[in-house]
Amino acid sequence: MxxxxxxxxxxxxxxxxxxxxxxxxxxxxxxxxxxxxxxxxxxxxxxxxxxxxxxxxxxxxxxxxxxxxxxxxxxxxxxxxxxxxxxxxxxxxxxxxxxxxxxxxxxxxxxxxxxxxxxxxxxxxxxxxxxxxxxxxxxxxxxxxxxxxxxxxxxxxxxxxxxxxxxxxxxxxxxxxxxxxxxxxxxxxxxxxxxxxxxxxxxxxxxxxxxxxxxxxxxxxxxxxxxxxxxxxxxxxxxxxxxxxxxxxxxxxxxxxxxxxxxxxxxxxxxxxxxxxxxxxEGANCTLNGLALISGRQMADTHTVMDHTQPNGNSAQLHKCIADGGAHAIFNGKIFVRKDAQHTNSTQSSRNLLLSNKGRIDTKPQLEIFADDVKCAHGATVSQLETEEMFYLNSRGLNANTARNLLIYAFAEEIIDKVPVASLKQHLSHTVSSQMGEIV
Amino acid sequence: MISSSSKIILEVRNLSASVAGVGILKGINLTVRAGEVHAIMGPNGSGKSTFSKVLAGHPSYTVTGGEVIFQGKNLLELPPEERAHAGVFLAFQYPIEIPGVSNSAFLRLAYNTLHTRRGGEDLDPLEFNDYIREKSKIVEMDPSFLDRNVNEGFSGGEKKRNEILQMAVLDPTLAILDETDSGLDIDALRIVASGVNRLMTPNNAVIMVTHYQRLLNYITPDFVHVMRGGQIIKTGGKELALELETRGYDWVHA
Known part of the structure; x- marks a missing residue:
């Protein structure tokens, strides 16, 4: 052997x-x-x-x-x-x-x-x-x-x-x-x-x-x-x-x-x-939000399956990954719209921020549609911090580090903001911003 | 009142700059004194917006020649944030959106960063709240905009008003307005222009980059410069803008 x-x-x-x-x-x-x-x-x-x-x-x-x-x-x-x-x-x-x-x-x-x-x-x-x-x-x-x-x-x-x-x-x-x-x-x-x-x-x-x-x-x-x-x-x-x-x-x-x-x-x-x-x-509503914020040698893999088997279902998904250092984030999101699931309305968006050239992000949105009268959209982006965004903040007097941290915070906050418990939302915002050096 | 004895704020000498190896600015000369309003006009591609971005320190542009002296300092040596600390402000043609960060938190961060650098005191959220509510009247902005995320879902006019609000908070010595009038309806244009007028003092100056004469009906320039091919090819008073409006740019030659 x-x-x-x-x-x-x-x-x-x-x-x-x-x-x-x-x-x-x-x-x-x-x-x-x-x-x-x-x-x-x-x-x-x-x-x-x-x-x-x-x-x-x-x-x-x-x-x-x-x-x-x-x-x-x-x-x-x-x-x-x-x-x-x-x-x-x-x-x-x-x-x-x-x-x-x-x-x-x-x-x-x-x-x-x-x-x-x-x-x-x-x-x-x-x-x-x-x-x-x-x-x-x-x-x-x-x-x-x-x-x-x-x-x-x-x-x-x-x-x-x-x-x-x-x-x-x-x-x-x-x-x-x-x-x-x-x-x-x-x-x-x-x-x-x-x-x-x-x-x-x-x-x-x-x-x-x-x-x-x-x-x-x-x-x-x-x-x-x-x-x-x-x-x-x-x-x-x-x-x-x-x-x-x-x-x-x-x-x-x-x-x-x-x-x-x-x-x-x-x-x-x-x-x-x-x-x-x-x-x-028939007729279920589903909202899926996800955030993975990792760094160092961390690996975080999220796999989701949204299976529409019956008509008139709605699903909206937004998943975000942020990878710093040598971290590796993975997202795989499958959406099935079965033959009977007519009038399904489904969206999926995978947005990712890669902060270091040693980090890695793999994302794979998958849409499999077997019904003929449905509305589905999906998309994925992996980006680095935009020069224009950094310049905007720099021109307001924020140094490169603060500007970077603010943009990462903002990227994460879009998901954290949806957490339905106020104290927890505040705590999570604080966790992110303290990792970012108390920016806001 | 302007006189040639007013203090020089900005001195641009023979400034050249390129982006991705392509020369855009080809020897710009401009002197701006305290209390002055300069309008920079010109056809598309003449280098107007590039000029404003180079002054603010945009990293995508490379200065290939000349110098820029701002209040005695070599501006080109400073990174963009230090230009802001020194008193340069750029109102963006396309302000970015920052989801997840409230306008008031962002403005406070910028205010505290700048004022600490200038030797002032930090304002806590309550103090800042009073301060910013007063300032937002300058651009007739509803206080609810302070609780919304920076520029997120703002209309074109709201974004431009927010730029002028930032100008009010950062209190620059030199404000550069890059096509601030583009995409504004007549009411928004009036509000933005009146905001700028209220922020003008004998000690600061404004450079307005604009395509059209209509903004100049509201903010009266002391000088109108015409740019073409990366150079200022003609300088005149406010009547030059009117002439450009009727005759276009083709008749202007260096």
Whole structure:
């Protein structure tokens, strides 16, 4: 066996090494876990020879042995204060290294709204009916690995016609530990017909100081939006710059439902996020905004699929990448308009800013249309800072560095501005501007 | 009042410049004294806009000869931001849009940068708010424009008014207006011109680059220069602009 074959075989066995040993008291869950574990053993570790993983080489993570987290470190509310949102003071579910942290969580919610962890609710009908129904693992090794660990996660349920005005904050904290830890966070959001909510799925790391801890987060989120329901989803990936992060979100859109997603990536050494949206009934509206702002040796890959299967759907997507230093940002956005999806109105724009000649950005918008009466547009640009823009700011007295930072900030701000929680928006703006040396 | 004893602000001697290896300016001479308004006119491609960009330090243009002395300093040695600190302002023909940055935050950043460099004090957001609300009256700008992102979604006229508002904030000794009248309707033209007139003092000066005479109905020039082939080929008073309006440029010869 050649050295190359040997290393690939080792990588294939790598994910199986991360499988869990114990089983759960629930038979239905054990069946699911066992099926997923079998897929983990048979699916190859994704390599760059797989078209879907062409640019994201995760083989680096195979050099690290990750252990499951067994106990949560004793974090206090004061320690996690930088991540807390005043708007969600009483609607927060916190996990530390994948383990539910009751003393950090607080969920005092109006009638008809559930935001909790689900290990205590595994007999719940809604949970059983929806869990692992949307994020299928047959072809996704990392989703299979997450599913093989299924037992704990965050659960949001909005009862019929319930609107939750308070944003719901799902906070996943990873901590530094002597042995690098792997966690497999899971979220299930079910918005019953006519309901509405805003939730934040937030991946952070403590301590925030250097040296940055190494760990592995493998998250899966399922969002089920019934007829006439609205879900506003903000996903923040601000992991340690030495971490590995893989995320998969599956969204199911009912009739005339609305889904908006703001997905923001700042962290991780290597990260990959898949967002898969299926419009399964007539007339859904979908707004997708994405931002990856990375530097140094970071790699961030975002893959999105917008699948219009039924008529009269709308989708509008804007994805932005900013790569500085030797960073590598990747965007792949597929839009399918199936044969029955007449009168679909779909736009997609990928705009990218490359700040250094060592950085790299790969973008691939893909539009596949099988219906004949649709309105679709897509486009992609990769640019450097424009001479005209720089000159404009210089002529207003700003030096080259400030002008550059202001333009980068402005580029990022267009996405951050769409985050629907004021304190979080302010915090993110501040994060960007402080990286840029406090410009505004 | 202008007199030949007024202080010289700008002295351009035999200035030549090129872009991408192509010579555009071919020996410009111009003296601007405090209190003066100069109009620079000329057909398309005569080098008018290039001249204004070279004065402000646009990096795409290479100065190939001559010199520019601004208040005793060699202007050509300075990067664009230091020209701004020294008191040169260029109102752009096509101002850029900066999404995500509010007009007031941008104006405050520019104000504080410049005034600190000139030995003044920073204004905090509240102090600046009072200051800028007062200034925006000069261009009859609704305060809501201060909360909008810089030039984003502004009409042509709104962008030009915003340029003059920036001029008011940066308080230049020499303001260069590059085709500030282009794309303006008659009301916007009146507002922009009246803003410029209000900012004129005996200690500063204005160079207006323009295609048409109509702006000069509102801002009266002391001198009208005609550019052609990268040189100033004729200089006269405001009546020269009227003559150009009726007879075109063809009769003018060096």
């Amino acid at each position: 050649s050295a190359v074959m040997q290393s690939i075989a080792n990588h294939d066995a790598y994910l199986a090494g991360l499988l869990p040993t114990p089983t759960t008291p629930y038979e239905w869950l054990n069946t699911l876990r066992t099926g997923a574990a079998q897929r983990v053993r048979t699916l190859p570790f994704p390599t760059t020879r797989n078209e879907e993983w062409r640019f994201s080489d995760f083989s680096l993570m195979c050099k690290t042995v990750f252990a499951p987290a067994i106990a949560t470190p004793a974090l206090t509310l004061t320690e996690i204060a930088p991540f807390l949102l005043p708007e969600a003071a009483n609607s927060r579910v916190v996990f530390v290294n994948g383990i539910y942290a009751a003393h950090l969580s607080s969920a005092v919610l109006p009638a008809g709204v559930v935001a909790t962890h689900f290990s205590a609710m595994l007999t719940n009908e809604t949970l059983r009916a929806q869990l692992a129904r949307h994020a299928t693992f047959q072809h996704e090794a990392f989703v299979a690995l997450n599913t093989s660990h299924l037992q704990e996660g965050a659960l949001i349920v909005l009862s019929k016609n319930t609107a939750c005005a308070t944003p719901l904050h799902l906070l996943f904290i990873s901590t530094a530990s002597t042995t690098p830890v792997a966690s497999h966070p899971r979220c299930l959001v079910v918005a019953e017909s006519g309901s509405a909510c805003t939730f934040i799925e937030d991946y952070v790391c403590l301590p925030t100081a250097t040296p940055s801890p190494t760990y592995f987060t493998n998250a899966v989120t399922e969002i089920v939006i019934a007829d006439d329901a609205t879900v506003r989803h903000t996903r923040l990936q601000r992991e340690s710059v030495a971490a590995f992060h893989v995320g998969y979100a599956a969204v199911h859109l009912g009739r005339n439902s609305c889904y908006s997603s703001n997905s923001i990536t700042f962290g991780a050494r290597l990260s990959r996020h898949n967002l898969h949206i299926t419009q399964s009934a």
